[in-house]
Structure formats: structure tokens, C-alpha cells
Amino acid sequence: MTLQTALRQGSDLLAQAGVPDPRLTAELLLAHALRRQKIYLYSHPEHQLSTVEWIHYGRYLHQRLSGTPAQYITRTQEFYGRPFLVSPAVLIPRPETEHVVEQALQVAPHARRLLDIGTGSGALAVTLSLELHASAVATDLSFDALQVARRNAHALHAPVDFLRCDLASALNTRFPLIVSNPPYIPAREIPVLQREVRDHEPHLALLGGDDGTEIYHRIVPQAEKLLDPGGWLIFEIGYQGEQGVRAALGPQWTDIQTSYDLAGWPRVIRARYTP
Numbered sequence: 001m002t003l004q005t006a007l008r009q010g011s012d013l014l015a016q017a018g019v020p021d022p023r024l025t026a027e028l029l030l031a032h033a034l035r036r037q038k039i040y041l042y043s044h045p046e047h048q049l050s051t052v053e054w055i056h057y058g059r060y061l062h063q064r065l066s067g068t069p070a071q072y073i074t075r076t077q078e079f080y081g082r083p084f085l086v087s088p089a090v091l092i093p094r095p096e097t098e099h100v101v102e103q104a105l106q107v108a109p110h111a112r113r114l115l116d117i118g119t120g121s122g123a124l125a126v127t128l129s130l131e132l133h134a135s136a137v138a139t140d141l142s143f144d145a146l147q148v149a150r151r152n153a154h155a156l157h158a159p160v161d162f163l164r165c166d167l168a169s170a171l172n173t174r175f176p177l178i179v180s181n182p183p184y185i186p187a188r189e190i191p192v193l194q195r196e197v198r199d200h201e202p203h204l205a206l207l208g209g210d211d212g213t214e215i216y217h218r219i220v221p222q223a224e225k226l227l228d229p230g231g232w233l234i235f236e237i238g239y240q241g242e243q244g245v246r247a248a249l250g251p252q253w254t255d256i257q258t259s260y261d262l263a264g265w266p267r268v269i270r271a272r273y274t275p
């Protein structure tokens with residue numbers, strides 16, 4: 001079978017099953033089966049699949065049809081222009097989270113140290129340390145997530161120290177910048193999440209307590225002990241989280257500003273610690 005035919009058949013199968021972006025997904029999975037870049041599919045449409053390539057492709061299609069996100073099959077997701085290793089132990093970094101990076105670069109372009117709380121794949125800590133030429137400390141409760149994050153920092157040559165602890169409880173030095181994309185899905189929404197998310201992404205990365213703001217309320221008092229006076233706290237928030245997160249910020253927080261993602265949802269809140 002040629003690549004062209006394999007691509008068409010795979011994309012038809014995915015479309016019939018209602019998988020979003022069937023053509024793009026078939027391309028990703030076929031390129032992964034060949035261990036080649038996507039461009040190869042179009043520069044060599046007459047390439048005949050070997051038995052091994054065909055078996056790999058079939059298995060990946062089956063996994064995707066059963067709900068596994070394509071990124072957990074290919075084990076990679078791009079974030080802010082860099083490839084990140086992902087595994088089912090980490091949340092797949094989302095494009096919306098790049099707004100946290102943009103806000104950080106805007107308000108703290110001279111930060112030389114930063115802290116990322118709940119680092120997952122390390123997407124924020126690694127990206128910001130590279131963009132700011134800063135050193136980073138990143139925490140997570142999940143040992144398996146930290147192993148993935150460490151591999152990403154190593155592969156991308158990012159100076160990040162990783163620490164397994166509850167939020168930032170093990171730290172006692174100060175930072176000019178703290179970022180966090182904590183779990184923020186309210187418990188009642190977990191059962192109605194897309195099955196790709198609900199059944200495959202780690203619930204430790206999703207569940208934000210009853211109303212989705214529990215973790216923010218725990219991070220803020222810790223951030224007050226860990227930020228330099230005048231330092232910035234930047235949170236990603238859920239689409240219904242703005243009020244609850246603002247409520248966690250007491251009078252010692254100023255310059256509080258919400259920014260919106262491309263779909264128009266409140267996505268990031270930044271605040272300055274002004275004790």
C-alpha cells in the first residue's frame with residue numbers, strides 16, 4: 001500500500017468515527033509510524049509501506065479511535081515553538097498556556113529566576129527559562145511528571161531544578177516571578193469532559209476542587225512568602241475561574257489584570273505582590 005492510500009484510508013476511518021481533524025491526525029500517525037517528518041508523506045506519496053510500518057500505523061489508528069490523544073501516541077507536543085516529550089503522566093501542554101509565557105515576558109523581562117508551580121511536562125519552566133535566560137525551579141506532586149519534565153529540560157538545555165513537593169511548600173527562597181497553570185476543572189465537570197481528556201490525561205492535573213479555584217487559594221499565601229516585593233504572580237485560569245481567582249488575591253496584590261485567549265475567554269490573571 002502506498003502512503004497516499006494509507007493516508008486516505010486512515011483519514012476516512014478517523015472521520016467516520018468523528019475524530020476531530022482526521023486528515024491532520026492521519027498524517028501525524030503515519031509520519032510517526034514511518035519515524036519521519038510529515039513532509040516525507042507528500043514528497044514520497046508512492047512509498048510502499050513495509051509490513052512493520054503498516055502494523056505500527058494500524059496500531060496508532062486503533063489507539064486514536066479508542067480515544068487516546070494523538071500526542072500520547074506520538075509522545076510529543078510543540079509548545080512555544082519547541083518540541084516537548086509528553087506521556088500519560090503529564091497534561092498535554094495547550095496553546096492557550098502560551099499566554100502565560102507572553103504575559104511573563106511582558107511584565108518581567110528582566111527576571112533572572114522564576115518558579116513554576118505544578119510543572120507537568122515542564123512546558124512553562126523550560127520555555128521561560130530559555131526565553132528569559134533565567135534559571136528556574138519547578139515543582140510537581142507527581143514523580144512521573146517530574147521525570148518527563150527533567151527529560152525536556154535536559155533535551156532543550158534549560159537550566160531548571162525540579163522538586164517534588166506539594167505546590168511550593170518545600171521552598172524558602174524568593175523569586176521575582178512565579179507562574180502556575182494549576183488544576184482548575186471543578187469536580188462536577190470531570191464526568192462531562194471530552195473522553196480524550198477525562199479518560200487519558202492525569203486527574204491530578206485536572207481536578208481543582210469543588211469550584212475549580214481550590215489550588216489558587218492555596219498557592220496565593222505561599223506566593224506571598226516566596227515573591228520579592230514587586231514580583232509577579234501569573235496564573236492560567238479556567239473559563240469560569242476569573243472571579244474566584246481574583247477573590248484569592250488580598251489587598252497586598254496590585255496591578256491585577258486579566259487577559260483573554262484567542263477565543264475571547266479569560267485565560268490569564270497577573271498580579272503584583274506589593275506588601
Ligand SMILES: C[S@@+](CC[C@H](N)C(=O)[O-])C[C@H]1O[C@@H](n2cnc3c(N)ncnc32)[C@H](O)[C@@H]1O
Nearest residue numbers: 093118119120140141166167181182183204205
Ligand atoms: C494543569 S497541569 C499543568 C502542567 C503544565 N504546567 C502545563 O501548563 O502544561 C497541573 C500540574 O500540577 C500538578 N499538581 C497538582 N496538584 C499539585 C500539588 N498539590 N502540588 C504540586 N503539583 C501539583 C499536576 O501533577 C500537574 O502536573
